[in-house]
Amino acid sequence: MDDDGDVGDDDADDGRRAAARARTDDSRLDFASSDFDPVLALKKSSNATPPFPRMRALDTVRQCRRLLPSTGEKVGREHGAGRQTRGLASFAAQARAKQRAERFTKEDAAFAKRERLCDALANSKHAREGPLRVLRDARERRERVTIVTRHSRGVRGVATAYVEAFDKFANMILTDVEETYTVRVMRVVERERTGTTDVVGGHSRTQTRCAPKLERRARRLQQIFVRGEQIVSVSIPPS
Structure with a gap:
């Protein structure tokens, strides 16, 4: 072949290689192609355009997980x-x-x-007749009741409150409670010894001992639960 023919063949080969390279680059930059190359698409010279250019980017793996x-x-x-x-x-x-x-x-x-539990207890047979009727009437009329409580040594105190719920054993849930009660505390008491008239250093001989004393206290509570065995009496004070 002459020199002109050889040059023409080389130009044709270069054109075919350039076309093949262009097709390869297009498939690697096509987001829908299986040959898509994300590293190549991120280069500035690639000019790759995503199918949704205005879509907000997902920042975390958790956001991408919902797409899978x-x-x-x-x-x-x-x-x-x-x-x-x-x-x-x-x-x-x-x-x-x-x-x-x-x-x-x-x-x-x-x-x-x-039916609510407190309503069922208030409407039971035990509450419609007998002593528990006082609690049911006080609960329905929204009246305050006076409750005398006790402990193992006797009467503890008096509480005034609203009855929210009760049962046949007189266990009660009380709200807006005002209670006055007594507490037994130990006090140090000095007493002069009986039968002694000796004076030591100008002072008579005395002895010191601890004696119990009842101290009265008061408090106000928002809500309490009182067991029936701790109740002495329940009454509705006159209006």
């Missing part, structure tokens, strides 16, 4: 390219969650129809 299939799902191509198929474990978990939701809904509806 869940643990019970698997990606397959049995029914078309790119379609996701769910596994049996995912369907079973969804069915169990639906059953739990239906059960909780039924329980909530049944619980809403139930």
